[in-house]
Amino acid sequence: MLITWQNRSPPPRAAAMPKKYGSKRSAAAPGASAIFGEASRSPLEDVTSALNNLSLREEEKAKEEDDDDREQANIIRPHPALLPLINAYKTDFNKSLIVQDWNDILDDGADVTKIAEASYAEVYRINTAAGSSILKVMQIKLEDLPEPFRSNTAVEVNSLISEIRIMNALTTVPGFVTFKDAHLVQGLIPRCITKAYRLHSDELKQVGKASYFPRPSAYDDDTIFLVIELGDAGYVLDECEIDTADQLWDSFIGVTIALARAEITNNFEHRDLHENNICIKYDPDNLLGYAHNPDTPLKFGFSGWDVTIIDYGLSRATLANGEVAFNDLEQELSLFHGQDKGIAGHQYDTYRRMRTHLFDGTRTMHPKPWHTPSSRALNNGHTWSDFIPYTNVLWLRYLLKMLFSKLKKNIPASDKNTMKNLETETAELRRRLDTRTKIDNGAFSSAQDILLWMSEQGWVSEEQIAGEGGDETTFLSQS
Secondary structure (H helix, E strand, O other): OOEEEOOOOOOOOOOOOOOEOOOOOOOOOHHHHOOOOOOOOOHHHHHHHHHHHHHHHHHHHHHHHHHHHHHHHHOEOOOHHHHHHHHHHHHHHOOOOOEEEHHHOOOOOOEEEEEEEEOOOEEEEEEEOOEEEEEEEEEEOOOOOOHHHOOOOOEOHHHHHHHHHHHHHHOOOOOEOOEEEEEEEEOOOOHHHHHHHHHHHHHHHHOOOOOOOOOHHHOOOOOOEEEEEEEOEOEEHHHOOOOOHHHHHHHHHHHHHHHHHHHHHHOOEOOOOOOOOEEEEEOHHHOOOOOOOOOOOOOOOOOOEEEEEOOOOOOEEEOOOOOEEEOOHHHOHHHHHOOOOHHHHHHHHHHHHHHHHHHHOOOOOOOHHHOOHHHHHHOOOOOOOOOOOHHHHHHHHHHHHHHHHHHHHHOOOOOOHHHHHHHHHOHHHHHHHOOOOOHHHOOOOOHHHHHHHHHHHOOOOHHHHOOOOOOOOOOOOOO
């Protein structure tokens, strides 16, 4: 899924950036560890408390009844099409996902900025004195909605279920975006959203573009949206200027560490890991306490860049209860028909390589014309629910190519040594990532393979692989 971030300044190399779009607290899963590894009350206080409780009990009971009445008044009867999503949310979160009014979660005067448009989502940032969150807003497709209010940006309920379940499954895995909460909302869209939409639309007009999404006023009051609140991890990699080798190393190794963890904890494949699904923020706490010594092999931790993986619309993961959440890409064959030049062409080839490997088990690539409905019969019994971690290798291969391309554009012509040294240092890595390399000759089969190999080279330490905690504070109103 492609995402376009508008009017964003690239992250400074040595200055503070916005709060993280998804910092993590460390996950202590047993499988992952193999690689990564109040005062007592006095009796008088108890007696006093008991007497106070007796006098307050009736008052509290009345207040609870009033609160229940208000809560019920704000709950809207869900549309039948929403039930699969509601049931999945109940299973994973052990709480109800109810349909609320917009104003139950967001005040008209909230500080909200629209920052992006994805294929089926508008992306906003909400700022408070305590911090910020990212809001991913998606209109849910309902077949009985009047024709004037239907939109080609609305999303099917079933396609949302796998993404929201994977978000929840990975929220404790370091390197993945923090999932804070989800809300089903309808009714009059708050003024803060309308204002943010208008400002973003004006910015697009200044560069000759237009919003892909309808104006907020174009939606009927019965239109239902899913609002997902996520941690704020800063800037997408596509908007970041890469002008040092340290930034390249931290981006590539950081993504590899995150993928390797998730392979272990959740049999995870991202399946769409281009530069707009990776976020970067500068965090001085990530810097090592000493300067980069060219005489040592360590490569990771010298730029201060913190990496977070986002957007699991095409992803696959095994959940804690053993269920598999995935998107059946056979229903989206247009994904395998893209064509372009340069690095964008490599992205489209990566989709085709994934499908070829799933069907054949080979590391070649069937060309664009092969990926038709009739080719589905050639899957050899495989489906997109299968765990095939080689897809992560394909995306890491793409990522390295993209990072090299960005760095090469920014390196001064007078600085020939940086690219020459990088090409020398990564020669064996690139050979093992090459789709022509055989497994017997060292080809990688998973992100874990790549991380283990880089660890053996001394490029990343065991302490760096361990990960650290993050912020899960929600800034939307709690009903």
